[in-house]
Amino acid sequence: MATARPAVDKRRMILDAAVRVFARQGFHTCRVSDIADEAGVAYGLVYHYFQSKDEVLDTLFLERWDVMLDAIREVDARPDPARDKLYAIASFIVDSYRHDPDLMKVIIVEVTRAANSFGAVHLGKIAEGYAQLSGIVEQAQRSGEFRDTVSPEFAAMAFYGAIEQVLTGWIFGTLEQGDDAYERAKEYVVETICGGLNS
């Protein structure tokens, strides 16, 4: 059989270790040997599975971002009101953080915001997410559920920006965490963006 010989998938172990190391030390300040040590494999093995340190980060990002894009597409396909769709998306993102805070930290801190130093691949992937969100808002504006005072693209940015800021607050310990806080955050994001602060 040509299937994976080893019982444990070393490639996977390296990726998982990289998440922990990147989250702890940051991409630029960690050494490849830190990743290998954390994964319990030899230094060279990292280069057996990946072309470079960058490719490890790329892989982590693309892997997860694609899952998120799929989730958004799935939500968008539902026949629900836009508000519910946005809640479902906020829910997905918050739960992603709950499930693997380190990974989300790496994606937000090292990739999303540092998109300049990386290839345009990432910019494109990120833009895909915005496009999807814009679509939801646009449709809601047409159906009359949302006002059309602001452009859909802009609404998408405000929505995503609010979520990302909350995650950032959790990541840096500025914002209270815990299951309650997570659930509240989902509500608050949607309530703020859809309902507004005005009384």
Add this chain to the structure above:
Amino acid sequence: MATARPAVDKRRMILDAAVRVFARQGFHTCRVSDIADEAGVAYGLVYHYFQSKDEVLDTLFLERWDVMLDAIREVDARPDPARDKLYAIASFIVDSYRHDPDLMKVIIVEVTRAANSFGAVHLGKIAEGYAQLSGIVEQAQRSGEFRDTVSPEFAAMAFYGAIEQVLTGWIFGTLEQGDDAYERAKEYVVETICGGLNS
């Protein structure tokens, strides 16, 4: 006279050059010699005025962030409705970007989001901004201008998150720019956060 001997302030030139270099190449990927070259001074002079490469970035951030905190405080002291205050703050931030996009890029991309690798000084400074914003919202909730369905801290994050996301869009060229776009962005941020998307 013990005053600055040189007609031109080399320290200032180094800081200005650093903004351009950091914006172009990123903090981690640029060399100190790049900064010196860009400033047209010798390598060693950077170390005459600054302890380290990090200190150059620190200085840039603190310099500008303090200006912003002052501006926010000034706005907060006015007797205007919260919505106007938020508009004034959005205005200040957007105009900061218009005036010096490179500097804002550096602050957002290299500092605000990378606060982990830097000292808690930055976290504290950033938190000060949030506190100020929260205060504005809280007061508006008490006066009845805003609903109290979401916590002030959260509203502050949503507001700032929306603005930062817009700046990020400009920085990475995802979002249309120009004087019109800047003015529209100010309106949109406030309209979204205060008015909400619902019709």
Add this chain to the structure above:
DNA sequence: ACCCGGGTTGACTGACGAGTCAATCCGAGG
């Protein structure tokens, strides 16, 4: 028993870049 080839190892190299430092410049004061 013997090979074959992919998985695995870790010492080594080569480049790179932050920070140092001794020397030089130059204006001010005496």
Add this chain to the structure above:
DNA sequence: CCTCGGATTGACTCGTCAGTCAACCCGGGT
């Protein structure tokens, strides 16, 4: 004119680390 001290210079040091590579391990096929 001379000295003093801060400003300025840039060659050099020294540690670090991404990436290479030759060798080794080991199961499966013959």
